[in-house]
Amino acid sequence: MLDTTAYLSIKKTLPSEVTLVAVSKTKTVEDILTIYACGQRIFGENKVQEMCSKFETLPKDIEWHLIGHLQSNKVKYIAPFVSLIHAVDSFKLLEEINKQAQKNNRIIKCLLQVYIAEEESKFGLDYQEVEQLIYSKDFALLQNIEITGLMGMATNTDERKIVENEFTKLAQFYQKLKAAISLNNCNFTTLSMGMSNDYHIAIACGSNMIRVGSSIFGSR
């Protein structure tokens, strides 16, 4: 059985305002149930199919967060139950989420993924693109989504300064938008940044949601 020591010690040291998403991708239903038995209710997955099959099998009071890249044609599978989509990176995707949310008669919470790392990546919006999207006329028409904040991933490096810089910039941008935006479909409450290797830094920089996988479940 999965050793829960690491999970319990992370939980114990976490400030109360920080929400822990236990990233269970590739991990078994048994391992998830072990962490569930410790009280954890929020789990993160990065693949649609895997999240759907785990949703079917596992207790219904689990909140499922999709943390990975999402393709528009797969939104329909998660729309009935997903509780937060972390990695929205285009208006087209947002439109599809809105459409599927409407079909399911619900509002789906989303975070915009901001590209903050040095590495080349296909995913995420830059700061300017986030503002363009949020302040566009078309965006204001989407009534079945709610943007609850931003998500970002720092450069994968041991150089603390680089990571700190990236997280700090994102946190400042988040605070700026939070103060400025007054749209019906935006309610900024959540800054999702920090994973196993860098969540301590992320919290120090203002994160209030961390996505931790390997430190809880072991390496993948």
Ligand SMILES: *Cc1c(COP(=O)(O)O)cnc(C)c1O
């Ligand atoms: C896998 C993953 C995580 C968790 O990574 P760990 O290093 O195992 O904590 C966090 N966020 C995203 C987007 C991921 O894909």
